[in-house]
Amino acid sequence: MIWKDLGRLSRMIIHLRRLSTLRAVNSQRIAPRELPSSEMYHFFWIRRETKVSDSLLGAENFFFPEEMVDEETPQVTKRMTRSCFSTTHSNSSTETRKKSDPRPLSTTDDSVIGEEPTNLDTLLSCFPGRRLQIVELLHLIGPLNCPMLPLFLYGGASTGKTSILLQVFRHLKRPFVYSSCRTCYNPRILFESTLNQLLLHRRNMENSYSSAKRCERPADFVNFLREALTDFINNLKGYVRKSNLKESVEQGDGRMVYLIFDSVELIRGWDKNSGIISLLFKLHDILKMPDVGLIFISNTSPDTYYSNTGYVEPIPVHFPDYKEDDLIQIFMRNQKNQKLYSSFLETVLRPFSRITKQADELSTAFQPLFEKYCEPISDMGIAPNDDMKRMLFGHLRPHIASALNEVFKVSSVSSVKVEAIEDKARRKDSIMKLGTGDASNELDLHLSISAKYLLISAFLASRNRATLDASLFDSTGGSDSRKRRRKSSGTTMEHKENAEKEMLMKGPGTFPLERLLAVFQCLISVDESSVEEEQQAASQLESEDREMRLMSDVLLQLSTLCNANFISKGGSCPLEGSTRYRCNVSEEMAMKVARRLKFPLSKLSAAKFAELLMVYVFHTGSDSILIFHVDVFQTWGGGISRSPCASISAP
Amino acid sequence: MGGESPAEKALVLLRSRLCNHSYILKHFSDSSDSNYSKLKFTLSNSITEACNNSILLLGPRGCGKNAVLDLVLSDLQVEHSDLISVIRLNGLLHSDDNCALKEIARQLCMEHQLLFSKMASSDDNSHFMIAMLRECGLAHKTIIFVLDEFDLFAQGKQRLLYSLLDALQSVTSQAVVIGISCRLDADQLLEKRVRSRFSHRKLLFLPPSKEYLHRLMGNILSLPTDSSFPYEYAIAYNAKLQNILGDQIFTEIINKLSNADSSLDHFLRFLFCAVCYMDLDSGFLSIENFKTALLSIQRQPKLESIKDCSVLELYILVCMKRLEVKEQNSYNFNSIMKEYKVIHDSFKTSDFYAQNVCLRAFEHLIQHELISYMDNRGQNQSVEFRPVKLLLSSHELYQGLKSNGSCPAILQKLIDREI
Incomplete structure (x- = not known):
């Protein structure tokens, strides 16, 4: 089991290296989630591999505030989500445990732990175009220590559902348990991961990577969960009381714990799924614990969760796709030369947003184009005037059309390089043709x-x-x-x-x-x-x-x-x-x-x-x-x- | 916590009220013909007269079946504290017979401070349950079995239901089986041998009436005028609330809400949203809060996702619609591409993209579940060849295209022609 996991992990890492080279250069830090290769589309195994990378990115963290991004490598993203939990209550009962625990894997945790909780303004500025959603979330989660009904966050891919929710909790400094149904790909793993986090159990060498509780059936899960939650909340209450004695906490942890289930739409695809999804939606009623908040994140809207006898619907919160203005704000973040990039965006964003509005896909498409755009410029700090803009646009225009048609392509060599190579080979050919050039000529199937x-x-x-x-x-x-x-x-x-x-x-x-x-x-x-x-x-x-x-x-x-x-x-x-x-x-x-x-x-x-x-x-x-x-x-x-x-x- | 403003305190109070179903029902359970009194009468009768009973609580989801039962049980536990013990099962968790027997044994052990063995076989557990029933009967203690999602227990062999209801037939045992289900035909699902042992007592739960809701709202949302809040604030708040409740616009909002779904639960969710949006600076609820709550509760997910679509995705949707109008019985991505090309050729649109780009847009649509595959077969076939279907009505598509700001005029025209 472990070896299988390790093997999978190493494969993922190799794949991610590839991804990271793609994303490293530019600064949007938007992880390309799925990168299909058009010329090899029907190679099912390759496609499956991209899915795996997806699952490693698991948390779908696609957009992070800068300070986190700086240390971030793709492998870290998954760790991120785990460590979020330990962060949020690092100052609670875990503290002693943390110090005694060597935790060989936690090299990156420090950066996260050391971070100050974000205040509302930075939170809002981190996520352009998401003000409404953040405010709505804060309203629904409510002030300290007040019960809530289950929430259901939904919206298309890369609309910032997960990262906003996690950041909101970081802002509120409240304990939560995050499990993504993408990484926890069957009921047992989902149950055990939730329990592990609640019991502050970390799988490591000493316990030979076993979970705190072994539970396969939903019935066991609910029993264990109730126990663990009661313990956890009692701990929190004890902590709150203690800290009240010592010092007044300005915005403490409270005694609520929140369970977050990400990508719940995947549960529908699991075998014998019928129970699990209705169980999760009914968990609030089954547990009957006012100190537990439930939040579901899903790619698909609530009306896609049909079941025979219906379910009690959670409160929906919709994350719409980004508008064009929002996209501009997103892409302008972390740009060194704001003026240059905005003039670049003016030319490319409109045609590209006719194809897709997903920020992650757009960013992968823009990165090579921007390089191309900057080619004629010697000084990168320059603020372009109108003439220059026109010149640059003229330089870029032939490439846009071809780039439009390979928005989602991934080749071992980036399309610009391919163009360069083929430019040398046959100068006379029109550029239009070059865009569709065969990047996988070198690809050899090692078949007999x-x-x-x-x-x-x-x-x-x-x-x-x-x-x-x-x-x-x-x-x-x-x-x-x-x-x-x-x-x-x-x-x-x-x-x-x-x-x-x-x-x-x-x-x-x-x-x-x-x-x-x-x-x-x-x-x-x-x-x-x-x-x-x-x-x-x-x-x-x-x-x-x-x-x-x-x-x-x-x-x-x-x-x-x-x-x-x-x-x-x-x-x-x-x-x-x-x-x-x-x-x-x-x-x-x-x-x-x-x-x-x-x-x-x-x-x-x-x-x-x-x-x-x-x-x-x-x-x-x-x-x-x-x-x-x-x-x-x-x-x-x-x-x-x-x-x-x-x-x-x-x- | 002394630092909180009265508004925040009020918010916390209202929220905890709304999340606590038994609070809500407590004030409305006094009338003699309510389900509460009926259920309580039946149960306390069977406890005091030491007889066996079985009853089904039926009604649509979110009408307070569970909440009423909880209320009754907590009352009974106060009245006859050592005469009852409650075993709760849920069809979602324990529809498997072995699992259910184990859970019953576990809860019985918990209740009576016995040692529960995880390793016990299902046969042992079953014997244990029968023995416990007998013992409790001798001690005049009633065991109340609550089976939530009763219909799920009726799947399969119904061994558990049989053994429970069969145990009720013996003189020594003293137990009540309460089934809760949102399927009105739950008793028809039972096998003959189980049905003949069932008492066919049924309680029907219906969505509350409008007058009831109105009274309920006034009760839930108003603040107590005792020492917990500053007197002036509570008075001002309540006056404002009465104002809102009497408002014509507010009645319209409530009508709209109950036209869609008039169950109690839906209503409470609506109130919860409204309360969440309360302005903490002024500390009063306003009619705007209820308006926004209505909007956020009554969503139109399909329209929302069409609104999010890019132009290319809209093209694909329109192509699919055209194919459906042409009554092509099954079509796949390739046929859509053919249609797309036809549109392009005849109207010379500027949006013509390569196949792989379209395929990607097509996959986005599948992700949004605006379209889906016809069947689950052929999963190893590549995407282009699997037959698909549109999950939108033509009206929805029409509305969606209208609401999408970037929709090209040509698509509007095409869809106008089709409808």
Whole structure:
């Protein structure tokens, strides 16, 4: 368990390094949360990795006041959220415990602990455009020691829900327990993390990273939670009394404790979820403790939490997306040259905000553009006048259009660099083209040759009907058969073409294993024959030997591809009873792999199939199909390649 | 805490009143036909006459079933302190039979200062429960089982319900089973063998009437004119409150509120919001507080999220709407892109972006839950190919486009044509 976690962590860290290089340069400090790569979009595993990074950022801290940001590295963000708790009541009962506890991981805690509580003005200035929400929150949470009804904060991604709430609590100096359902990805972890924080339990080497209480069932959780909360509140009360004796606390901790559950929308996706979400919403009524405040944070609005018998709704607080003015204020924060940046924003913000209004995505898009914008300027401290602005705008304008179309792209090399490289390579090309330049040319899939062939054959099998196989892979190609039948009329042709396109839009089709192997066999033989033509010297025996080598572990390769989600296993076909597969690889990807293999895939590209269908299927001699069929049959034994058979019945 | 201003003290007092349901109900439980008196009569009868009973409290959510029961139980505990012991179960937590038996055993042990063994099997627990019922019956002590979310106990084999209600049939035991559910057909969910053992006593809880709410408000929101507050402040505050309560605008607000949801809980939430917005400087409630509270309680989340959409996201929504009007039975991202291209080609719009950018916007929409996938199957298929559906009515979309400041005129025109 621990090792698994460690492995995951190291992967995350590697990924985060990448992210941090992206965000380090500029000063918005807005963590790019999800960075999809367009050219590799269907690589499910890559996408999953970005999700993982998301979960490490867990708290969705996207916007921090400067003093915290300065020490902040991406890995710290998660720690942040944990340490928030210890911070807020560091001056309460934990103090002694803290000193005695060596806590090897707490290197960054000091910066947070040493921080003074923010006052309201700095709080408001930290979050431009969020005044209404902050004031509303403060009103609803209320003055010291007064009970509250559950709150429900909702709003789109990167609207500052979590960070504002945490900062509000820092401002109020009240104890809270924060657990994000993104990092706590199942009920047990969620329960245990909440309890750990309440019991001031820290998982470390000594207790071999175990939780304070082991609890899996909601029933146990509620019992433990009630105990822990009672203890905790009693502690707080005792502390308040003591401190009242010693000194008057100007704005003490109070005796309320707040439970914050972040990203509750994810709970709906958990297995057997029905209970947990209604339990959380009902927790206030179940606990019946006036000293406990509940706050939920969600990406989605309250009306998306349907349940059969309804639930008592918490009080909603909406965080709308930032308006354009707010965005300007956000991006202007921490800028060295305010005037220069504002003139930059004038040019870029309007077109970009038509695509997305999420501040984190915009900041990643703006960073390289601003570098580009500054290129002609030698002195960075300069305040641009109108002429200069016009000049800079003229310099930037060609890049905006291309940047618009890769707002969400992430490549190993930033797009500007790619542009620079390609600029050198072919100066004459228009800049427009450069933007879409292929950044992942260097990307190599470390797959074996046969796996690559398998991938291509899966791609072909997925994109085409089984009836087309014969015409595609028939060695004679049917081209030499002279007797053409009547030409089919234009309308049916068009009709078929449309149907074909429709099918492609519906997504890749499924195919049985036998068909995949048959296609694979054909591809291999085509390739080998071409090789043989080139190298006549190769002996017959040797080539056969090679063929065997390619085929031997083909099933193993298939399972590798399945694991990488290039090919996915679907349900079994009700008629044939065998498992069906589907290829998840995009056309560009397949083309790339084919190019690497020097395989003429583009000649077989999907666009030509309709034509092929018309020309070939109707007049391919059944002999040749039979030959193909027999060929496959000999290699693979009985019970295979129904697909060529199907094509015989077609004419 | 001496440093607090009277206004702050008033706020804390009002808030704690609103969060405490039994306070709210206490003043309104005296009338003879109220659920409170009925329930109390039934329960105290079964306690004093040492008989078994079962009863269901039914009614929509937030109508005070639990609060009334709590009130009754606390009263009974005062009246017959050592004659009852209360076991509380919740369907959300204990719908599993073993879990429920364990919880019953745990609470019985707590109640009677016995040692509870976590390791006891469910069979042991069940035997323990029966034995305890017998013992308590002999000692003339009534065990009251409160089963919240009763409908959830009726899932599955209903072993727990059976064993509880079956135990009620024996002469030695002395227990009351109270089920609470927001499903009016909760007793229809029971199996035959369980239903025949159930007494079919039902108490129906309904949303309160307007007069009741009015009285309630006056009661909750007014301040006591005793020594806890400065006399002048309390008088001034109460006068102001009466002013507001008599106001025509205020009656309208209350009407609007109860038109949407007239349950007690909803109403209390509204009052809580209003009280939260109280101006601490003046220390008085104002009609504005109630207006803002109404706005913040009655949200229109779909409209809000359309308002937040960027232009590209609006384009996608309109494309989807067009596809739906064309009665395409299932469509996916690729078909939307085709439609998007059609719009672009025919109107030469300036907003035409690459597929991957659109895909991203599309994912934003899914995140906002303005659109969703048709089914949960095919999760390993990539996003472009999964069939999707629009979660907006055409009216909502129309309203949303109107309210979105940056919506291009062409989209308005397109959607006008569709409707």
